[in-house]
Amino acid sequence: MTTKVLCPRCQKSSSLAVSNPYRPFCSERCKLIDLGSWASEEYKIPAEDSPSLDQDESSANNDNEH
Ligand SMILES: [Zn+2]
Known part of the structure; x- marks a missing residue:
């Protein structure tokens, strides 16, 4: 006995x-x-869990520098 369903990801059997x-x-x-x-x-x-260690708030605007 086999129950067939569609894969929730790719919709294949x-x-x-x-x-x-x-x-x-x-x-x-x-x-x-x-x-x-x-x-x-x-x-x-949850991106921030220890704000005391990261005081450089201005760096948050520099996403393109990586
Ligand atoms: Zn699949």
Whole structure:
């Protein structure tokens, strides 16, 4: 018995069977991409946790210097 679904990442046919460790994704790649996408969004939110160490506020405007 195999339950077929569409991969949430690439919309290709994937399997919900226990033999697919990446379900509901079709592959490890899609699973990692999906996890990475929301993880990176979460990563943006708390940018400052120790303001006392970084007193150079003017550098915040110089994003192009890297
Ligand atoms: Zn996929």
